[in-house]
Amino acid sequence: MRRSISFICTLLAISVSSGVLQAQQKPAATADPISQAVRDTWESAKRNIKESADQMPEADYSFKPTDSVRTFGQILAHVAGASYVYCSAARGEKPPHEEDDFEKTATTKAQIVKVLNESIAYCDAAYTSLTDRTAADVVPMPFGMKEAGRASPLIRNSGHYQEHYGNLVTYFRIKGMVPPSSRR
Numbered sequence: 001m002r003r004s005i006s007f008i009c010t011l012l013a014i015s016v017s018s019g020v021l022q023a024q025q026k027p028a029a030t031a032d033p034i035s036q037a038v039r040d041t042w043e044s045a046k047r048n049i050k051e052s053a054d055q056m057p058e059a060d061y062s063f064k065p066t067d068s069v070r071t072f073g074q075i076l077a078h079v080a081g082a083s084y085v086y087c088s089a090a091r092g093e094k095p096p097h098e099e100d101d102f103e104k105t106a107t108t109k110a111q112i113v114k115v116l117n118e119s120i121a122y123c124d125a126a127y128t129s130l131t132d133r134t135a136a137d138v139v140p141m142p143f144g145m146k147e148a149g150r151a152s153p154l155i156r157n158s159g160h161y162q163e164h165y166g167n168l169v170t171y172f173r174i175k176g177m178v179p180p181s182s183r184r
Contacts, residue, residue, distance in 0.1 A: 034135055035134075045158045046120055052165065056109075073107065075164050079160065086153045087157060090157075
């Protein structure tokens with residue numbers, strides 16, 4: 001009987017200490033899980049676009065599969081301009097650049113990568129400052145949309161990045177290249 005009680009106490013002690021160890025090993029929950037999810041989505045979208053800009057050779061920045069679509073470089077320049085419009089709404093500011101500001105003026109890979117990186121830095125500030133509390137603050141939306149929560153233009157910006165990343169993937173495949181997300 002003593003052995004049974006001793007055995008049960010030992011199992012209980014192991015079980016309790018194991019549970020304590022598991023609880024200690026779990027990562028702490030973020031204080032703002034919703035805004036963190038918005039930031040995580042942005043980080044993924046941003047990574048795909050930045051790696052695309054870096055991977056494509058300069059000679060192929062002028063490539064477009066048909067005359068009716070933008071070139072590879074124009075897509076990136078368009079994304080840069082639109083980012084200012086989306087992120088300025090979240091920041092509560094007038095856009096420092098319009099959607100089409102760079103498509104005609106940034107024509108080399110170096111120029112396009114520069115304006116893209118500057119627009120990303122501008123947006124990073126909006127994503128970084130977002131909290132679960134401020135995500136619901138009503139802001140005017142760009143592009144003639146109804147006003148919405150501060151998170152909305154940031155979510156739409158990430159969606160816009162992913163939409164055009166899909167275009168860029170097609171351009172890479174046509175050129176016989178593996179796009180960044182598949183290379184990983």
